[in-house]
Amino acid sequence: MFATARDQAVLKQKSGQDARGRKNTKPVLHVSLSWAITDNPTSEHMLETARAALNAMGLADHQAVIAAHGDKQHLHVHMVVNTIHPETGMTAPLKYTKERLSRWAEGYERAHGIHCEQRVENNRLRDDAIKARQANGLLMIGDLSKAGELNAGADPVPYVPVKYKGPSRSDWFALKDLKDRMKRLRAEVDLSLRVERNALRERHDREFKALGRNTYAAIDQARAGVRQVFKPHWRDLYRAQKRELRHVAGAATLFERAVFVFGQRERLGRGKPISVRTAIELIRRPGKLLSRIEAVHTRERRSLAQAEKAELHVYSDRIWAQHAGRVDRLKAEQSAERAQQRDEHFAATRRVTLQMAKASLANDLQRVPANDHAGRAVEIKQRMAEWRAKNAGKDFGREL
16 A cells, blocks of 8 residues: 555556646545444444445545454444555545445445434435525536436435455465565566665765865865964974073073063063062072973963964864865765665666566476476375374365
């Protein structure tokens, strides 16, 4: 049922129907029939009645699942129907289905005993309204068939039980063999197409990996460019720091150290001038001054490294943004390509039909030796003997 709804367009094309029209987005129809509490219908009667109801709605040739329930005080059946025809792909015309079911239910109750008087009254009022519109010349399009039925004096939708006429055992097995052979042939076609799917998957993986390698190569190139730009800054900074260290280490007198300290009060104070007491302490103790200078140098190197990192982030963020856009485009292209391949492979498997399966089975039968039937009969007898040994007392003489 799902395959019929999914392949509606294909079924229309094969049956020569017009492909135009609104697509059926809700192909599932659920109908339930309930008997009165006092009724006790058999399962066969419930099944015949359910098929009769489907026939009354014009859904006799549609796929349906019928389930009988006895979980309540009244017996009832559920019918889940596919409104798409399994051969033509056309959606069943479901106008006035409730009214047709009401008239059909009235016909059923007239044959088996009326339980719902209100239904009879409602249908009578509908008939009176149709007759009134017919008399006034205001008959609507939906009333034409009903008016003809009323003039003929017949029941609008008579209840006729529909018995199931299933295929014979040999026909059922023959059809099963055909379907199994068709599935096997389709599986063989799908297996042959697996090479193309694997090749497409591997190519998509290579494209993604190549995109990643290109992005990382661009990041490395940007990193090298930023390093090249900041290389002179690092060289000048290290040279200036070395000169400063030599100058401070060579300042032997208090006066030389005092000139340096008061000239670098902001640098030594981390952005704000150091106090006089701290300056005097640094002037008096050369070791402490050297330690303060080394801390300043570390802070300056860290600041330059942060500036280099920020510059690199500007380029890397731009590269990663471009990479994200390329990834989205590549995903969309690959997804469309995979979807196209799936459709092509699905169409290739659907080219295998029951006629092809029938021809394949016929070829296999032609290759069977003429004397193989006797061997097949012996095999069947052996299997039946094994079955009887395992199922004592269950052989009614018809299995063989």
